[in-house]
Amino acid sequence: MVFLQHSSLAAERRSDFPILNQQVHDRPLIYLDSAATSQKPQAVMDALDHYYQRDNANVHRGAHALSARATTAYEGARDKVAAFIGAASRNEIVFTRNASEAINLVAYTWGMSTLKPGDEIILSVMEHHSNLVPWQMMAQKTGAVLKHVPLTATEEFDLVAFEGLLSDRTRLVAVVHVSNTLGCVNPVAEIISRAHGIGAKVLIDACQSAPHLPLDVQALDCDWLVASGHKMCGPTGSGFLYGKLELLEAMPPFLGGGEMIHEVFLDHSTYAELPHKFEAGTPAIGEAIALGAAIDYLTAIGMDRIHAYEQELTAYLFKKLSQVEGVRIYGPTPEQGERAALAAFNVAGLNASDLSTLLDHEGVAIRSGHHCTQPLHRALGITGSARASLYFYNTHAEIDQFVAALESTIAFFRDMGTV
Numbered sequence: 001m002v003f004l005q006h007s008s009l010a011a012e013r014r015s016d017f018p019i020l021n022q023q024v025h026d027r028p029l030i031y032l033d034s035a036a037t038s039q040k041p042q043a044v045m046d047a048l049d050h051y052y053q054r055d056n057a058n059v060h061r062g063a064h065a066l067s068a069r070a071t072t073a074y075e076g077a078r079d080k081v082a083a084f085i086g087a088a089s090r091n092e093i094v095f096t097r098n099a100s101e102a103i104n105l106v107a108y109t110w111g112m113s114t115l116k117p118g119d120e121i122i123l124s125v126m127e128h129h130s131n132l133v134p135w136q137m138m139a140q141k142t143g144a145v146l147k148h149v150p151l152t153a154t155e156e157f158d159l160v161a162f163e164g165l166l167s168d169r170t171r172l173v174a175v176v177h178v179s180n181t182l183g184c185v186n187p188v189a190e191i192i193s194r195a196h197g198i199g200a201k202v203l204i205d206a207c208q209s210a211p212h213l214p215l216d217v218q219a220l221d222c223d224w225l226v227a228s229g230h231k232m233c234g235p236t237g238s239g240f241l242y243g244k245l246e247l248l249e250a251m252p253p254f255l256g257g258g259e260m261i262h263e264v265f266l267d268h269s270t271y272a273e274l275p276h277k278f279e280a281g282t283p284a285i286g287e288a289i290a291l292g293a294a295i296d297y298l299t300a301i302g303m304d305r306i307h308a309y310e311q312e313l314t315a316y317l318f319k320k321l322s323q324v325e326g327v328r329i330y331g332p333t334p335e336q337g338e339r340a341a342l343a344a345f346n347v348a349g350l351n352a353s354d355l356s357t358l359l360d361h362e363g364v365a366i367r368s369g370h371h372c373t374q375p376l377h378r379a380l381g382i383t384g385s386a387r388a389s390l391y392f393y394n395t396h397a398e399i400d401q402f403v404a405a406l407e408s409t410i411a412f413f414r415d416m417g418t419v
């Protein structure tokens with residue numbers, strides 16, 4: 001009964017995504033790459049279209065009607081993001097092009113102005129490159145030291161090892177909420193409270209959680225949180241940074257230019273109030289407005305409902321995939337720990353990119369490679385993997401078709417004597 005109730009979500013929403021209704025290599029498209037970027041519902045494309053057809057003008061500047069409309073819609077989108085993640089104030093939301101830019105913003109402002117030689121930054125081995133490289137750059141510039149939380153035997157975040165790394169030198173803990181490769185849901189509430197216990201700040205990479213489960217930054221008490229709009233039904237070029245008001249106020253600006261100033265003199269400037277201090281130049285106005293439409297769309301469905309449906313779909317994917325001979329799925333089993341809507345895997349004796357190329361010919365879009373987690377792949381002793389990632393528009397039938405296509409691909413390689 002519950003199964004039927006949740007299953008209706010994809011059936012109910014699928015027609016909102018016109019791109020899904022197409023043939024690829026003469027097969028119906030099965031899109032299993034939403035962790036890289038999600039598809040966009042018609043409502044989001046309509047919002048983008050509406051902005052460019054009716055309201056296109058620069059924001060915060062003109063006295064004319066179009067600029068006023070664009071500004072209202074752009075700032076309205078900020079309200080929607082704030083409400084979506086439970087921020088205490090709209091001024092705690094900074095629009096960025098993506099999550100990487102949001103992390104770089106924190107690194108280059110807070111990191112650069114705060115970190116001293118010997119200060120410690122704790123990351124984990126499962127971080128996306130976007131949450132590794134900016135901190136490496138900061139460590140090189142400031143003399144701060146990077147420490148990395150390893151994996152447990154079940155390929156999850158090692159909370160015990162994390163506690164062992166915390167010290168009076170720890171200034172920052174920056175960790176991913178849901179791993180884009182292991183699929184594990186990290187215990188961020190515990191991580192945050194333990195880090196705060198020793199006075200460290202915490203940044204949460206919510207790229208793979210914000211699209212899939214309800215978030216409440218005030219309940220979590222994180223200091224910063226970043227997400228990509230394009231993974232949560234929004235357009236590319238959209239992302240955001242959440243930061244606690246007092247922290248954002250204390251942070252120096254990131255990029256300089258128009259929009260972020262209060263007064264400019266020839267030799268110095270004063271800066272705008274939050275959040276504009278961090279939004280130099282003309283922002284991605286249409287994209288932010290369309291991200292607001294994406295949030296309206298997700299909220300209308302309900303993040304609890306999306307999460308519940310995806311839990312069921314993920315368990316089904318895990319079960320079907322693990323029944324395929326020779327398949328090794330990375331990360332915990334659903335019995336060992338909560339998994340989000342993706343599975344990275346390898347098939348014994350086969351190259352992941354050969355697999356994904358052949359699956360593409362069956363209309364199945366999965367990703368292969370290192371998924372921007374090279375250190376994690378190294379820790380797992382592999383150079384790459386294949387990854388199937390889901391969203392609420394995917395169905396159980398698509399998982400069946402994917403697994404059937406995978407089995408016939410493996411059989412093809414076996415017949416050729418490759419496996």
Ligand SMILES: Cc1ncc(COP(=O)(O)O)c(C=O)c1O
Pocket residue numbers: 035036097098099100101128130131176178179180205207208227228229239372
């Ligand atoms: C966990 C995680 N963090 C960060 C990123 C980077 O996001 P963006 O490409 O929007 O900067 C991704 C994208 O794949 C991700 O999965």
